[in-house]
Amino acid sequence: MTLSLIGLVSIQIYWIKNASAVKEANFRRSVNESMVKVVQKLERMEKNKAMQTNQYESMLNFNRHLEYDAFVTTGGLDSLISLVLNMRGIDTRYEFGIYKPEGSQFLLEKSTNYQNELIQKGYAFPLFPNDIYTSPEYLCIYFPLERQFLLTELWGMLLISIILIIIIVYSFSYTITTIFRQKRLSEMKNDFINNMTHEFKTPISTISLACEALEDKDLRGSGEFLDSYLSMIREENRRLAGMAEKILQTAVIDKGQLKMNKEQIDVHKIIGDVVKNIRIQVEIKDGEIRRRLMATHPVIEGDKVHVTNLIYNLLDNANKYSPKKPLITITTENASNGLVITIEDNGIGIGKNDQKKIFDKLYRVPTGNIQEVRGFGLGLSYVKAIVEEHHGKISVDSEVNRGSKFKVFLPNIIRE
Numbered sequence: 001m002t003l004s005l006i007g008l009v010s011i012q013i014y015w016i017k018n019a020s021a022v023k024e025a026n027f028r029r030s031v032n033e034s035m036v037k038v039v040q041k042l043e044r045m046e047k048n049k050a051m052q053t054n055q056y057e058s059m060l061n062f063n064r065h066l067e068y069d070a071f072v073t074t075g076g077l078d079s080l081i082s083l084v085l086n087m088r089g090i091d092t093r094y095e096f097g098i099y100k101p102e103g104s105q106f107l108l109e110k111s112t113n114y115q116n117e118l119i120q121k122g123y124a125f126p127l128f129p130n131d132i133y134t135s136p137e138y139l140c141i142y143f144p145l146e147r148q149f150l151l152t153e154l155w156g157m158l159l160i161s162i163i164l165i166i167i168i169v170y171s172f173s174y175t176i177t178t179i180f181r182q183k184r185l186s187e188m189k190n191d192f193i194n195n196m197t198h199e200f201k202t203p204i205s206t207i208s209l210a211c212e213a214l215e216d217k218d219l220r221g222s223g224e225f226l227d228s229y230l231s232m233i234r235e236e237n238r239r240l241a242g243m244a245e246k247i248l249q250t251a252v253i254d255k256g257q258l259k260m261n262k263e264q265i266d267v268h269k270i271i272g273d274v275v276k277n278i279r280i281q282v283e284i285k286d287g288e289i290r291r292r293l294m295a296t297h298p299v300i301e302g303d304k305v306h307v308t309n310l311i312y313n314l315l316d317n318a319n320k321y322s323p324k325k326p327l328i329t330i331t332t333e334n335a336s337n338g339l340v341i342t343i344e345d346n347g348i349g350i351g352k353n354d355q356k357k358i359f360d361k362l363y364r365v366p367t368g369n370i371q372e373v374r375g376f377g378l379g380l381s382y383v384k385a386i387v388e389e390h391h392g393k394i395s396v397d398s399e400v401n402r403g404s405k406f407k408v409f410l411p412n413i414i415r416e
């Protein structure tokens, strides 16, 4: 496609060049024909004048034609040239003069500013070619705006070509970017399905193992075992339900059917609940969650379940992506008409380029060695959707290998 595009553009350029050469040749021919006419007319005018004033004979005798002013003035010649040129469709500015190489002088000229151009770049036509006794004189004509004139004639064609080329290039690049976007999307979907299968597999196999154990008649007698297996099944089932819920939630957001149950919620209380849930996972890794709840007015209008999930997702990420001794700090502050929640960790961080994409659905930072960290790539896209539903803002500030800081602003009152 690139090759044929280049070919097309070069052919186009070639044709335009050709057309401009043809135009130029046409122009020259028209100028030639016009000026030959002018020269002939001048000859006739001179003869007529000579006959009228009875100088014809003396002219023959002396082999010398009349002075220019005697039969044609500058103005007269100008209107003659203009008439002839106009007849051929050449209506651009021109300068003319009658030049005599002997003595290098202009016998007549329209304006005195173009003497050099007339001699160097103008078109010259010998005057009175039959008069062999006087030294030659030339009628020179010069078009100061010749280029522009020829270009305006080509302008339409040039414009259409440029527009067509732009359209082709645009659709070409659009197609290419679409193909690449689709390819990336399909890769992400593949990853998602892989991850999902893995995530579901663990609880499913745990449950089936527990079931097998329960079927064992020897174990059934002991109430203690029964309880522990049951609670294991319940726990794994809860995890499965949670995961299914997460995936379904995304579909709901996609359809724009997210429902919000607005009420007055105390964010400090929600943070307390979430931290209680997640603390064990952090402490297993020898880590710590610090709370710096400095907001004096932590109550906002919002949906309790969604805000809980929001904070859970951010804390979950902070824990998941901090492989060694996570130190997670969660801070709240009152801002003008709202609340700012900051969640900071000392984990692997996110590169500048990825920071723009992590809020996209299914996007996960591609890292070779930490692929054990499982996830769907849905968490942050959900968080963003929720923040937007609350008319808030979310931003990330992160440095690779240093840690990440997510800042969420939620307004006190949701104004539609």
Ligand SMILES: Nc1ncnc2c1ncn2[C@@H]1O[C@H](COP(=O)(O)OP(=O)(O)OP(=O)(O)O)[C@@H](O)[C@H]1O
Binding pocket: 313, 317, 318, 321, 322, 345, 347, 348, 349, 350, 358, 363, 364, 365, 366, 374, 375, 376, 377, 378, 379, 380, 381, 403, 404
């Ligand atoms: N605190 C963090 N530190 C480093 N990287 C992070 C952090 N939070 C998110 N990321 C990166 O952003 C990506 C997207 O995060 P997101 O929460 O949307 O998905 P996930 O955690 O992979 O999966 P899940 O849907 O289970 O939350 C992650 O895969 C990770 O690469």
Ligand SMILES: [Mg+2]
Binding pocket: 313, 316, 317, 375, 378, 379, 380
């Ligand atoms: Mg996550």
